[in-house]
Amino acid sequence: MRIAILSSFYPLRGGISQFNASMLAGLGKCHIVKAYTFSRQYPDFLFPGKTQYVTPEDEAVPVQADAVLDTVNPFTWIKTARAIRAWKPDLLVMKYWMSWFAPSLGYVARHCGCKSVVVLDNVIPHEPHWFDKPLTRYFLNGCSGFVAMSESVEKDLLSLRPGAPHILRPHPLYTHFGEKLPRREAIEALGLDPSRKTLLFFGLIREYKGLDILLEAFRDLPEDYQLVIAGEPYGSFDKYRALIDSLPGKERVRVFPDYIRDSEVKRFFSAADLAVLPYRSATQSGISSIACHFDVPLVVTDVGGLKGTIGARGTGIVAPEASAPAIRKEILRYFEDPSLQESCHAAILQEKKRLGWDAFCEALQDFAATL
Numbered sequence: 001m002r003i004a005i006l007s008s009f010y011p012l013r014g015g016i017s018q019f020n021a022s023m024l025a026g027l028g029k030c031h032i033v034k035a036y037t038f039s040r041q042y043p044d045f046l047f048p049g050k051t052q053y054v055t056p057e058d059e060a061v062p063v064q065a066d067a068v069l070d071t072v073n074p075f076t077w078i079k080t081a082r083a084i085r086a087w088k089p090d091l092l093v094m095k096y097w098m099s100w101f102a103p104s105l106g107y108v109a110r111h112c113g114c115k116s117v118v119v120l121d122n123v124i125p126h127e128p129h130w131f132d133k134p135l136t137r138y139f140l141n142g143c144s145g146f147v148a149m150s151e152s153v154e155k156d157l158l159s160l161r162p163g164a165p166h167i168l169r170p171h172p173l174y175t176h177f178g179e180k181l182p183r184r185e186a187i188e189a190l191g192l193d194p195s196r197k198t199l200l201f202f203g204l205i206r207e208y209k210g211l212d213i214l215l216e217a218f219r220d221l222p223e224d225y226q227l228v229i230a231g232e233p234y235g236s237f238d239k240y241r242a243l244i245d246s247l248p249g250k251e252r253v254r255v256f257p258d259y260i261r262d263s264e265v266k267r268f269f270s271a272a273d274l275a276v277l278p279y280r281s282a283t284q285s286g287i288s289s290i291a292c293h294f295d296v297p298l299v300v301t302d303v304g305g306l307k308g309t310i311g312a313r314g315t316g317i318v319a320p321e322a323s324a325p326a327i328r329k330e331i332l333r334y335f336e337d338p339s340l341q342e343s344c345h346a347a348i349l350q351e352k353k354r355l356g357w358d359a360f361c362e363a364l365q366d367f368a369a370t371l
Contacts, residue, residue, distance in 0.1 A: 001031045001365065004089040006080070006108060009037040009065035013259065014204075015286040016095060016121070018174060021063050023093070023119070026361035034087055035065035036080065042100065043072060061176070061262075071104045080104075081111035089114050091368050094143075097121035102135035106142045115144040115371050117364060123156035127208055136160055144371045147364055150305025167367045170309055171286060172360040173293045173352060177265040180294050186270035192254065196226040197335055200272035200296070202260070203287045205233040205240070210278035210301070215243045215253075216324035217278070221331065223249060230256040230268045269294035274334055279303055280322045288315070292351050297344035299330045314347030 005024055008017040020035070027033050068083055070076040084092060092112045094105055096119070109116045123140075125132055137160045140146075146166040148154035154168050187194045201214055211229065218227050233240075237257055244253050260268065269275070275291045277300040288310055291298055298316030300306040311318035317334060319326040334340055 001091060002087070002089040003027055003031050003033045003091045003093060003365075004036060004084050004087060004112070004114075005033060005093045006036040006069065006084070006105070007093075007095040008041060009035050010061070010063040012037065012041055016097065017063075018176065018262075019119075019286065020095060021061065022172065022174070022176060022357050023361065023364075024063065026357040027093075027365070029358070029361075031365070034089070035063060036069065036084065037065040037067050038069050038071060039067040039076065040070040040072060069104060069108070071101060074104075074107070077104050077107040078111075081108045081113075084108065085111070085113035092116040093119065093364070095119045095121065096123075096136075096139065098125045099129070099132040099135040099139075102139035106139040109139070109142040115368065116142075117145045117147060117368050117371070118143050119147045119364075120149065120153050120157060123153055123160060127206075133160060140164065145367060147367065151308050152304040165371060167363060169360060169363050170355060171289050172357045173289045173355045174286065175293055175357070177262055177269075177290065177293070179266070181266055181270035183270060186267045189267050190228065190254065190256075190271055192228070192271060193226055193252075196224050196252070198271055198273045199225060199227045199331065200268055200275045201227065201229045201231070201278075202268055202275060202290070203231045205229075205231050205237065205257075206235075208280045210280050210322055211240055212243055213278040213280075213322055213324055213327060214276055215240065215247065217327040217331065218249070218253070219247050219324070220328060221249075223252070225249075225331075226252040226254070228254050228256070228268060228271065230260050232259040233257055265290065266294065269296050272296050274299060274331065275316075276327065276331065277301065277306065278319075278322060278327050279306065289355070291315075292348050292355070295345060295348055297334065297341070297348065299327060299334065301327070313351055314343055315351055316344060 007020045009020055024033055024035055069080040092114055140161040148157055148166055148168050149171050157164055205211055244250050275296050275298045279301050281303050298310055300310050300316055301319050301322040307318050310316040317330050319330045
């Protein structure tokens with residue numbers, strides 16, 4: 001089968017690009033694949049981070065992709081559809097996570113000359129706007145089938161396109177960050193105290209991810225806890241800095257407020273005893289896939305697909321709400337219950353067997369064959 005993939009690829013940085021690189025490699029084992037990417041993904045005024053592109057410090061693995069689609073310029077939408085048609089694929093695979101992409105990807109889907117399957121990170125964005133549903137409905141109606149990566153995404157899909165052909169397939173594990181380091185080595189590399197229990201908040205810092213909730217939860221944790229915050233802020237970090245400065249144990253909070261390059265990811269997860277996702281909203285999380293790869297259990301909130309993908313599978317525990325008392329209670333419960341720790345680690349081993357990229361790509365291609 002000839003498969004074209006249109007989405008974020010190197011030199012664009014971030015979890016979406018990393019996902020696509022792994023999917024490209026997985027599908028490329030059995031099929032002829034070709035990657036197409038954005039010449040401009042977002043206008044600068046819509047991107048609150050430092051840069052959309054990898055830097056030499058990121059040490060990202062290059063991926064060969066044709067940069068053809070400018071989401072702002074409709075003439076490139078026509079050009080992209082023509083380029084894909086000229087390559088004559090049997091299938092177009094795209095990824096979708098916010099309504100900004102609906103017009104451009106929706107046009108290409110309608111004019112690519114083949115069936116299209118979309119891997120859905122989100123249907124409704126974490127920070128919604130009034131125009132999300134009409135734009136997303138336009139996009140969904142132009143595509144052949146969908147891979148929903150959580151039950152909440154599946155529900156949103158069917159609310160906007162009832163009866164849409166789809167499969168439910170969880171997020172595969174990220175394995176390209178290398179193997180886990182010895183804990184002491186990672187702790188020393190980050191300048192942490194090896195005698196303390198280490199909590200990790202990892203990834204881009206955005207309002208819906210609830211870092212402020214975790215900081216308030218940390219306020220009343222015992223002195224043998226330390227917190228690592230690692231990730232680039234999307235917007236100002238000032239309110240979080242003020243919260244940290246107000247903590248009685250502020251010296252036990254270490255902040256690494258930058259984009260974490262691939263080669264450094266293993267340090268943070270190898271040092272962590274528990275990762276915390278205090279999200280106000282969510283569908284699924286790529287962070288949970290990284291944590292599972294590095295054998296790190298999680299505390300998550302009961303939002304979106306996190307309960308189904310983490311709580312039901314036993315790789316972590318679920319706080320009933322996104323509040324500081326609820327998060328604090330579950331953190332303490334985890335460390336006070338050795339049997340809970342053992343069950344989480346046992347569940348992680350089972351998930352690592354189940355969530356490989358080969359299985360994900362096989363499910364995608366089998367589904368596409370039914371369309």
